[in-house]
Amino acid sequence: MVQKAMPIAVALEEATVAFRLADARVYTAVEKANLSVAHGEFVAIVGPTGCGKSTLLNVAAGLLKPAAGVVRIFDQPLSGLNRQAGYLFQADALFPWKTALDNVAIGLEIAGAPRAQALQRAQGWLGAVGLGAFANRYPHMLSGGQRKRVGLAQVLIRDPKILLMDEPFGPLDAQTRQIMGNLLLDLWNADRKAVLFVTHDLEEAIALADRVVIMSAGPSARIIGDWRVPLARPRDIFEARLDKDFHALHREIWAVLKAEVMKGYAQSSQAAEAG
Amino acid sequence: MPRLTLLLLQLLVAVVALALWQLLSTVPVFGKLVLPPFFFSNPVDVAAQIVAWFSSGVIWKHLLITLWESILAFAIGSAGGVMVGFWFARQPKVAAVFDPYVKMVNALPRVVLAPIFTLWLGLGIWSKVALGVTLVFFIVFFNVYQGVKEVSQTVLDNGRMLGMSERQLMRHVYWPSALSWMFSSLHTSVGFAVVGAVVGEYLGSAAGLGYLIQQAEGMFDVAGVFAGMFVLSAFVILIDFAVTLVERRLLVWRPVAADHRE
Numbered sequence: 001m002v003q004k005a006m007p008i009a010v011a012l013e014e015a016t017v018a019f020r021l022a023d024a025r026v027y028t029a030v031e032k033a034n035l036s037v038a039h040g041e042f043v044a045i046v047g048p049t050g051c052g053k054s055t056l057l058n059v060a061a062g063l064l065k066p067a068a069g070v071v072r073i074f075d076q077p078l079s080g081l082n083r084q085a086g087y088l089f090q091a092d093a094l095f096p097w098k099t100a101l102d103n104v105a106i107g108l109e110i111a112g113a114p115r116a117q118a119l120q121r122a123q124g125w126l127g128a129v130g131l132g133a134f135a136n137r138y139p140h141m142l143s144g145g146q147r148k149r150v151g152l153a154q155v156l157i158r159d160p161k162i163l164l165m166d167e168p169f170g171p172l173d174a175q176t177r178q179i180m181g182n183l184l185l186d187l188w189n190a191d192r193k194a195v196l197f198v199t200h201d202l203e204e205a206i207a208l209a210d211r212v213v214i215m216s217a218g219p220s221a222r223i224i225g226d227w228r229v230p231l232a233r234p235r236d237i238f239e240a241r242l243d244k245d246f247h248a249l250h251r252e253i254w255a256v257l258k259a260e261v262m263k264g265y266a267q268s269s270q271a272a273e274a275g
Numbered sequence: 276m277p278r279l280t281l282l283l284l285q286l287l288v289a290v291v292a293l294a295l296w297q298l299l300s301t302v303p304v305f306g307k308l309v310l311p312p313f314f315f316s317n318p319v320d321v322a323a324q325i326v327a328w329f330s331s332g333v334i335w336k337h338l339l340i341t342l343w344e345s346i347l348a349f350a351i352g353s354a355g356g357v358m359v360g361f362w363f364a365r366q367p368k369v370a371a372v373f374d375p376y377v378k379m380v381n382a383l384p385r386v387v388l389a390p391i392f393t394l395w396l397g398l399g400i401w402s403k404v405a406l407g408v409t410l411v412f413f414i415v416f417f418n419v420y421q422g423v424k425e426v427s428q429t430v431l432d433n434g435r436m437l438g439m440s441e442r443q444l445m446r447h448v449y450w451p452s453a454l455s456w457m458f459s460s461l462h463t464s465v466g467f468a469v470v471g472a473v474v475g476e477y478l479g480s481a482a483g484l485g486y487l488i489q490q491a492e493g494m495f496d497v498a499g500v501f502a503g504m505f506v507l508s509a510f511v512i513l514i515d516f517a518v519t520l521v522e523r524r525l526l527v528w529r530p531v532a533a534d535h536r537e
Contacts, residue, residue: 063432081435093433097451097528106447107437140530158437 006039007074009084009162009194010060015069017055029055031220032069035213039074039161040192044205046257047215048264053198054090054166056215060196061087061164073162086160088151088168094139100126100150101135107158125153129183145176149183156187163188165197169204177201181208181237189234202257206249207237214257217264225256293318316498324502338510340483344400344472345514348407349465353457355408356415361453363416364423381413385471389478398480407471414464415457422456423449458525465518469511484510 017030029052037043045053058064059071062082071078073085094103105122109115126132129149131142139147148168155163169177185208188195199205205212206229214225230245240246276284300310300317310317328334363370389406396402426448434448457464476485484507491499 061436063435083438085436087433087436089429089433091427091429093427093429095430095434095447095451097455098447099528110437110439110443110447138528140528154437 006041008036008072009039009041009074010037010196011035011070011072011075012056012059012066013070013072015056015059015066015071017052017059017064018067028067028220029218030059030215031222033215033221033223035223037162037194037196039194041211042188042195042197042209043211043213044197044199044209045213045215046199046202046205046253047221048217048257048261049200050268051215051218051221051260051264053200053215057087057164057166057196057198060162061085063087082162082164084160085162085164086155086158088148088155088163088165090167090170092139092147094147094150094154096139099136099138100131100142103139103150104153104157107154111158121157122153125157126150128187129153145172145180148172148180152184152187159191161193163193163195165195167199168197170199177204178237184208185235185237202250202253203241206231206246206253207235207240212249212253214253214260217260217267224260225253227253312497313495314497316501320498321501321505324498325505328502328506334487334506337483337487338506340400341469341472341476341485341510342514344403344475344483345407345465345468347400347404348471349411349468351404352408352411352468353415353464356412357419357453357457359412360416360419361423361449364420364453365449370420377416380409385409386474386478389475392475393479403472403475403480403483403485406475407468410467410471411464414460414467418456418460419453422453426452455526455529458522461518461522462515465514466511469514473507 012033012035015033018026018028021027047053059066062078101122104125105118108118126135131149169180212227215221216224231240297318300315392402392405434444473485476483477489480486488503
């Protein structure tokens with residue numbers, strides 16, 4: 001495989017993440033997670049709701065410090081924020097007081113680019129995500145899918161080496177998700193950044209990724225499986241979903257994931273009854 | 276309802292109210308006036324007084340004074356509120372120390388401060404400005420404080436991940452968020468600036484709309500009191516309209532649902 005020769009963009013080594021709860025108990029969200037993403041590799045993390053997928057992503061972003069273990073970004077131990085990464089959040093993260101154009105341009109502006117130049121490039125990126133005509137709209141005037149497109153442009157304009165995505169298409173409807181998935185693959189294909197993509201949707205994970213990583217139900221979630229996706233690139237996810245390799249892999253992973261999903265569901269319903 | 280009908284109905288309310296007032300204060304019912312002129316005057320006299328003020332030009336001086344006091348009170352109170360609100364929100368320890376005192380001062384009905392301000396600052400405009408400032412300051416302060424505290428964590432994280440320094444976060448995230456909260460209370464704070472000015476004038480001054488009303492009252496000139504009230508409310512409506520225009524320009528980015536006042 002070509003990817004084997006590539007440097008490792010993100011490496012989590014025995015990363016444990018714990019939170020102190022309000023009643024002073026310690027909640028271990030993720031325990032001893034080992035994960036690596038090679039440069040140019042698209043890795044999807046799938047797991048039951050509340051298993052700590054997003055926590056792991058925040059660790060890779062440097063927004064959270066692991067309680068134990070090491071995070072390496074291109075072989076350098078990470079301290080503070082991960083400056084090489086772009087992060088696409090699950091929730092709305094656009095600046096509501098800026099227009100779509102200004103939202104995209106901001107990353108360049110704060111890095112010191114002249115405003116005119118930043119705006120020009122932002123306009124180009126808005127075009128690339130299909131929103132060239134919406135430059136002057138404020139986020140509340142855009143649909144959920146359009147906001148995600150602006151978010152994607154906002155992150156990609158900085159040309160980060162690593163792309164972290166936290167269920168970015170979660171709130172969207174099924175059709176829009178597929179369209180966004182294809183858009184993402186098209187943009188990614190141009191320069192193949194390392195991608196760490198968190199989702200709870202196994203189909204989405206297989207259709208998009210080179211590798212699918214499965215996490216167990218929390219607390220103390222672990223990484224319990226790692227599959228390589230045998231689908232060709234470049235890919236169209238509408239077609240990928242019809243491929244027989246897709247179905248075989250889906251069946252194989254689901255056999256493992258299903259048990260965790262049931263466990264996670266049982267835990268969350270118990271917690272709901274206890275609370 | 277069509278606009279024209281609405282407008283006509285609104286006009287009708289005014290016409291009926293004024294007509295009733297005029298009738299009851301001039302035409303005796305069973306040999307008695309329902310609204311004795313000494314206490315209620317009548318619309319014609321009030322209108323005559325207003326016309327007299329405007330045609331002689333005396334009113335302009337008073338209007339300008341009140342306007343100037345309101346503007347100063349609003350500007351100083353807002354500036355102070357924004358600065359202290361920002362400071363407290365970014366320094367929770369400072370906020371915690373000052374918290375009981377802020378509550379104490381805010382609990383005080385501001386009118387009782389007027390005599391002290393008059394004592395300290397004299398009968399000129401500054402004692403009125405000071406009264407307005409104490410009113411405006413707290414509204415803006417609480418809003419800015421809230422605005423800075425309630426910045427979405429996701430938006431903040433996004434700013435950080437996009438490479439913003441603390442100063443850039445301040446400028447691109449905290450500041451716009453705080454301003455939007457401040458502007459959402461713009462009508463209230465501008466209104467209070469006027470209240471401060473007028474109440475201050477009423478309690479002791481030599482000019483302004485409050486002074487005009489107080490003078491008329493002192494001479495049992497009820498027509499003058501009502502005339503002053505009408506001019507004052509027209510004045511406030513005009514200011515409020517100006518605020519709406521400013522707000523519309525500044526808060527274009529806000530969803531309409533969050534703008535349900537009016």
